[in-house]
Amino acid sequence: MRKCDVLIIGAGPAGLTAAIYAARAKLSTVVLEKSKIGGQIVTTTEVANFPGCPEDSGPGIIEKMKKQVDLFGAEIIKEEVTALDLKGDLKVVKTSKSEFEAKTVIYAAGAYPRKLGVEGEKELTGGGVSYCATCDAGFFEELEVYVIGGGNSAVEEGMYLTKFARKVNLITIDPHLTAEKSICEEAMKNEKMTFTYNSVVTKIHGKEEGIVTGMTVKNVKTNEETTFEPDPEDGTFGIFPFIGYVPNTDLVKDILDNENSYIKTDDHMNTNIEGVYAAGDLRVKLVRQVVTAASDGAIAAVSAEKYIEEKFNK
């Protein structure tokens, strides 16, 4: 059993910022991260709106945050949390390898892209189904690509994909695009883009082959189903779903107050459990950006520091 003052779950901008603030306040600080340091922003090549970092990239900003975390002496451990007991004065957090006992927990596990939830999707991730245009666009050079969704991410990523793909067909459940007007206007002007409305994906074909060989789409107005097949010379096409995000809160949503799985906090990032804080994209809030995640992380760390001082050091 390892002891620490502040245990942070998630090493995205919220978790890293919380680590910087907590470690700088001389609290023993551990960050647990199940996959990659940096969270969702590391797949963004261009970040133009993080203050003080013009023309930076997701990985660039994260590298600098990580440097500050190291400088102040917080430790990042790459292990996945499997169970938590947050009720007591000392919070117990288990991973597959170790067990931690912490005075405070900052939950900053972020969000992940929402899946379509159809047959073939899971098996064909990496075989033609992708949730990251910047990572995988290159695989679809000169091929056809389907983008699923009609919001800002879908339309913007769709336009990015036209730089690689021969044709990008955007499929949305709505009768029109729901992205911002200026983004839609630009997409409408793009000759490589086509639009299919009132439609949802019901099946992705190719499970046995290990590569996408087709996709069935249903019109929600007429219930008519259509199966798209790739040009025989291509043999395959790409499918990029951008239909929103899901907060990574399965482990805590039965114990922390939430709204549609997003964790509720007050202005100081307090959850309904004393000594437990939430920060970043998994919180109920209006703006989910690097800058607001970092802000949440800083506030959560300061709240944790004050709580430790009151509760344990008096």
Added chain:
Amino acid sequence: MFILTKDNFEAENTGLTVVDFWNEGCTKCIALMPDYEELSNTYADNFKFCKMDTKASGPRFNIKLKVMGLPAIVVYKDGVEVDRVAGDDASREAIENMLKKHV
């Protein structure tokens, strides 16, 4: 770490081989690489560990290998794919669990 290319892929992909497909545009792959390198030391006796740049191998070759998304870590036995972890599932833990299955 052995560097696989389109030209040496068939000749070098013998026995139990693990291939880390990546390219410079894949930030997730680059973030995962230190973990892959550590695992390649831990399991050096069990597998031949390789990297392959998908940008250099080109779209047609990637289609042939059915690698259409990154990160992708694939286990081959005598040139035939037997297992893979890909996309968001590709964590250090998932890769290690996959390797353990084939040791």
